[in-house]
Amino acid sequence: MAGRHAQARFDFSLRKKMTPRDIADMFNDFAEDYEQVYVTLDWRPFEVVGDFMAKLIPEDHRSKLKVLDVGAGTGLLGNKLKNDGFTHVDGLDPAENMLNVAKRRNIYQRYLCAFINKERNGAIETDYYDYIVASGAFNEGLIPCEAFQEMIRIVKPGGRITFTVPTRYINSSDNLRDQLLPLIDQLAQEGVWEVTSVALEDGELSSTDGPGTLYSLRVFVSEKKF
Template identity: 35%
Template sequence: MENARNIAFKDFGKRDGMTTGQVADVFTKVADTYDEVWTTRNHRGHIYVAEGVADYFQADVMGFVRILDVGAGTGMLAEQLWTRGFRQIDGLDPSTGMMTEAMKKGVYTDYYLEFMDGHTIGKLATDSYDGLVAAAAFNTGLLPCAALLEMARLVKPGGLICFGIPHACFTDVKEYNNRLEPLMQRMELDGMWKLLDKKHHDDFYDNANPGNVFRYIVHASDVDVKYYVEKLCHAC
């Protein structure tokens, strides 16, 4: 258990090289203490993402907006969305333990045991959602760069994609170094989405660890995944 706790909450680098199943198993082992640990460490990334989403949608439509929470975990972000008036929230995460804890909260309509790695998730149709969110999901062993492509596919044109990323992840995470930000920019240049804004925060967790919350408006959900994956490979 202690090893799983270190990998989940402290030594993120140990997830490098682990399979998706192994990472999911780590989080299953710590699922019953996940909220307690991050609350103690003053995790705020999910709060900032929820604020960004609530600021985009009008209050009178929040109850009808369909949102997908990627890397949903125990539902900490969904709880924040719920308190702000959103009611149609689905979760997506590969950990059975996290799903068990999340579904106790009554904030999800559906919860999909899936890992978003760029492959087409057959259970979810193109343009299924008005919004997509991710908090604490961009880190070693979690969402790969190619996840952005599936995110864009799932959100309707005009819909919102909102996610938070600590600054250090862009350079410290091998998967993202010189790859994630260029992909975000390339997707914008190609007309797939448009950056609405990027909001800086000094304290994603531990009262430190600065990062940004990105808000993108989707323009086109017809994604040529092969093209972008090849671009990513060339950037390795």
């Protein structure tokens, strides 16, 4: 458990003063024992997202789809998708050591060590992915709301951006509280996407996170700047 910014692994309030690079370095130091620690918390947002995708998409269609796992980490969600028949899944994460754990298990087809924000990632074509997924990646210091601009660009019109977020993180994170829900509503009103939301009960995401929501945003445009 030693490493840079170790206390911020669980005390998210400490992340408010950390840069994105600081947070990526924190996860780099945490990579080898990341899954072991989170198993003790009965942490399963990756199962919630994976189960939603399996219900949404018929089994015989899954191998035809390109999926990007954003905030892929060690590949928990990617591995579930792979086991459920999604054979073309890429992983994106700024913490190289986390991706290296997934790489040893041969989980993803492509490993993209990068931050996701509003800046264009030249390694990803416009309208390339059928689906973008994220589990446990919307809390203090992780995916910023401005990253939806890039996610809209790289997902195909008609595709979806699907992610979970615990309610308490929305309430405590400046980024999420002030931007996430207003942005989802605004872009829905503008016809950029259609929103499906699934209420998650206390305990569905983990033993400690409390209730939350799964959002699945069906995107209708190739790009949207904001």
